[in-house]
Amino acid sequence: MIDPEIVAIFLEEATDILHSWEKECLTLEKNMDHPDFNGLFRCAHNIKGSAKSVGLESLGQFVHEVEDVINLLRNNEIKLIPKILEFLLDAQALLSKWVEELNKDVNYVPNTKSYSMKALAIKDFAKKKTSSDEPALMTPKDFGTIAVEVGIEQHQVEKAIKLQNRKIGEIMVDEGIISEKEKVEILEKQKIMQKKAGVQKTDESIRISALKIDRLIQLIGELSIQQSIITHAKKTKTLDSHACGNAISLASKINSEIQTNALSLRMLPIEGLFQRLERIIRDLARSLKKQVEVEIEGSNVELDKTIIEKVTDPLIHIVRNAIDHGIESAPERIKQHKNPVAIVKIAAIQDATGVVLIIEDDGKGLDRDKIKQKAVEEGLIKADTHLTEKELNLLILEPGFSTADKITDLSGRGVGMDVVKRTLDSVGGSIDIFTEKHIGTTFSISLPTSLSIIDALVVMVKGQRYIIPLLELSEVLDLNSYNLERTSTGETMFNLRGKVVPVQKLSEYFPHPGITGVLDGHDDLSEKNKDNFVRPALIIEMNQSKVAFEIDKIVSQQQVVVKPLNDKLSTLPGYCGGSIMADGEAGMIVTLRYLAQKYFEKYSNN
Known part of the structure; x- marks a missing residue:
C-alpha cells in the first residue's frame, strides 16, 4: 500500500535531484x-533507493536500468558520445514528467519500453566489446541492433521511429480510429479540463534553509523579551x-x-x-x-518564488524566438564571417531597485524596416509616423504582431510577445529591447525582488485613496496652471526641463460618480483661473517617453503588504492588488505603468 504523504515527501526531494541530474548532464556535454560521472551516478542512485523505499517499484526499476548505463560510463567500459548523453537527458525528462504526474495520481506509470530498450542496447554492446583496455565506442546504429535481435521486425522499428514525435491525435486520425471533428472536440474538452486542473492545483511548497528558520525563531524570541520588558515596566511603573x-x-x-x-523565506535562487x-x-x-553555446551569469541571484513562476513562460518564449528567428544556421554565420557557434547569454543582475x-x-x-512595414500593414502606425529605434523595437510586443515569413510549430502566429509584456506588467516589471543588425539582440527585463511588501505612495483622487x-515612478513634482499649456488637439502639456510632457488626470481613468472632488479639474486654463491651483503629478517614464498623472494630493508614503484581488476585482484594468493602509482602511494598488502604456498606445494610433 502506497502512503500518499510519504510519496509527497519523496516527490519533493526527487524534483530537486532531477534538477541536479539535468545540470550534471549539461556539464558533461561541455x-x-x-x-x-560521479555526480550523475549519485542522482540516479538516490532516486532509485528512495523510490523503492516508498513503494514506487516501477519508477525505481526504471532508474535502476539508467543507473546501469551510468555505471558503465563511470567504470570506463563505454565512451560517452552525444547519443548516450541524449539518452540520459531524455531519461531525466521522462522522470520529471513522471514525478509531475505522480503529484496528481500516485498510481501513474508511463510507458518506458523505448528507454529500456536503449539501455539494454547499451549494456548489450558493452558485454560484446573486445577485451582491450580502451572503452567501447558505440555508433548510433548500435542503439537499434538489440531491438531486431529480440524479435521485433525491422519495419516495426522504422514505423515506431517515424511516429514517436507525432501527436497521438494525428496518429489516431490517420489510422481511422477517430475523425478530425472528434479530435477537435476532444482537444477542446482537454483545454477545459486543464484550466480547471490549473485552478485546483498549485504548488504551494517551498524549501527553506534551516539557518533562515533558526534566525527567524531567534528574532521572535528577542521581540518577545522586549515586549515582556515593556509590559512589566508598565505594570510596575x-x-x-x-x-x-x-x-x-x-x-x-x-x-x-x-x-x-x-x-x-519566499526567495529562491534563479539558478533553476x-x-x-x-x-x-x-x-x-x-x-x-543550429550550433549554440549558452553562457550563464548571476544564477545565485534570488527572486520571490511567485515572480519566478510568473516570468518562466515569458522567458521561455523569448529564448525560443531567439533560437528560431535570431540565430542563423552555421553556414549563414560563416558567410557573415561570424563564429559558426552562436552565443546566447543569460544573466541576472541585482541592483538597488x-x-x-x-x-x-x-x-x-x-x-527594423520589416517591423515598420508590418506595423503599417497591421494599422498599428501610419506610414509617415516617426518612431525612434527603441519604439520600433517595442512594436514586436504588440498583440498579433509577427514578421515571420512562414508559420512553424515554434512561432510565426504573432501569439506570445504581447503575453510576455502583459505578464511582466502584472508583476510590476518592464522590458527593453536593444538590437543591431547582424550583431544581435538583447532583452533587458527589470523585476521587483518581491511582491509581498512594497514601498508606496498613498494618494487622493476625487475623494478616493489609491x-x-x-x-x-520616475519622479514626483508639483504642477500649477502657470506651466500648463493646452494644445490645438485639446491635450494638456507642460515643460519638464526642456521636454514637453503630456498631463493626464488620474480621475479620468478611475472615475467615481457622485463623489465631490477635493479639487476640480484643470478644464479651464483661462487667465482668470491661472492662479487657482497647485497639484502634485506622478511622472512615469516608458521607452524614453514620459507622461504625468495629476492627482489631488499625496496622503503619505509607507510600506504596504500586497494582497491579491478576488476573481471579480482581478479583471478590472489598472489594478494589481489591494492592501490595508496604516490607518486600517483598505486601498487598491494601481499600476501606473499599465495606464501609461494605454495612453501611449492611444497616442501612437492617433
Whole structure:
C-alpha cells in the first residue's frame, strides 16, 4: 500500500535531484573529453533507493536500468558520445514528467519500453566489446541492433521511429480510429479540463534553509523579551520615558528584521530557471540543426518564488524566438564571417531597485524596416509616423504582431510577445529591447525582488485613496496652471526641463460618480483661473517617453503588504492588488505603468 504523504515527501526531494541530474548532464556535454560521472551516478542512485523505499517499484526499476548505463560510463567500459548523453537527458525528462504526474495520481506509470530498450542496447554492446583496455565506442546504429535481435521486425522499428514525435491525435486520425471533428472536440474538452486542473492545483511548497528558520525563531524570541520588558515596566511603573522609548525603538528594529527575514523565506535562487532555459535552448538548437553555446551569469541571484513562476513562460518564449528567428544556421554565420557557434547569454543582475534579467544573442538582430512595414500593414502606425529605434523595437510586443515569413510549430502566429509584456506588467516589471543588425539582440527585463511588501505612495483622487508603487515612478513634482499649456488637439502639456510632457488626470481613468472632488479639474486654463491651483503629478517614464498623472494630493508614503484581488476585482484594468493602509482602511494598488502604456498606445494610433 502506497502512503500518499510519504510519496509527497519523496516527490519533493526527487524534483530537486532531477534538477541536479539535468545540470550534471549539461556539464558533461561541455566536458565530453574529461567527464566526471560521479555526480550523475549519485542522482540516479538516490532516486532509485528512495523510490523503492516508498513503494514506487516501477519508477525505481526504471532508474535502476539508467543507473546501469551510468555505471558503465563511470567504470570506463563505454565512451560517452552525444547519443548516450541524449539518452540520459531524455531519461531525466521522462522522470520529471513522471514525478509531475505522480503529484496528481500516485498510481501513474508511463510507458518506458523505448528507454529500456536503449539501455539494454547499451549494456548489450558493452558485454560484446573486445577485451582491450580502451572503452567501447558505440555508433548510433548500435542503439537499434538489440531491438531486431529480440524479435521485433525491422519495419516495426522504422514505423515506431517515424511516429514517436507525432501527436497521438494525428496518429489516431490517420489510422481511422477517430475523425478530425472528434479530435477537435476532444482537444477542446482537454483545454477545459486543464484550466480547471490549473485552478485546483498549485504548488504551494517551498524549501527553506534551516539557518533562515533558526534566525527567524531567534528574532521572535528577542521581540518577545522586549515586549515582556515593556509590559512589566508598565505594570510596575519602573521604566522612565527615555528607557521606554529605547525599548520600543529596539522592538521596532527587531520587527523590521523579522519582516526582512520572513520575506526572504519566499526567495529562491534563479539558478533553476536558468538551467531550464539552457536545456530548452540546447534541445531547440539541436532540432533546428543550429550550433549554440549558452553562457550563464548571476544564477545565485534570488527572486520571490511567485515572480519566478510568473516570468518562466515569458522567458521561455523569448529564448525560443531567439533560437528560431535570431540565430542563423552555421553556414549563414560563416558567410557573415561570424563564429559558426552562436552565443546566447543569460544573466541576472541585482541592483538597488530589484533584479535585471538579460537575454542576449549574437544573431542577426531585428529587421527594423520589416517591423515598420508590418506595423503599417497591421494599422498599428501610419506610414509617415516617426518612431525612434527603441519604439520600433517595442512594436514586436504588440498583440498579433509577427514578421515571420512562414508559420512553424515554434512561432510565426504573432501569439506570445504581447503575453510576455502583459505578464511582466502584472508583476510590476518592464522590458527593453536593444538590437543591431547582424550583431544581435538583447532583452533587458527589470523585476521587483518581491511582491509581498512594497514601498508606496498613498494618494487622493476625487475623494478616493489609491496606493501607487514607488518603483513605478520616475519622479514626483508639483504642477500649477502657470506651466500648463493646452494644445490645438485639446491635450494638456507642460515643460519638464526642456521636454514637453503630456498631463493626464488620474480621475479620468478611475472615475467615481457622485463623489465631490477635493479639487476640480484643470478644464479651464483661462487667465482668470491661472492662479487657482497647485497639484502634485506622478511622472512615469516608458521607452524614453514620459507622461504625468495629476492627482489631488499625496496622503503619505509607507510600506504596504500586497494582497491579491478576488476573481471579480482581478479583471478590472489598472489594478494589481489591494492592501490595508496604516490607518486600517483598505486601498487598491494601481499600476501606473499599465495606464501609461494605454495612453501611449492611444497616442501612437492617433
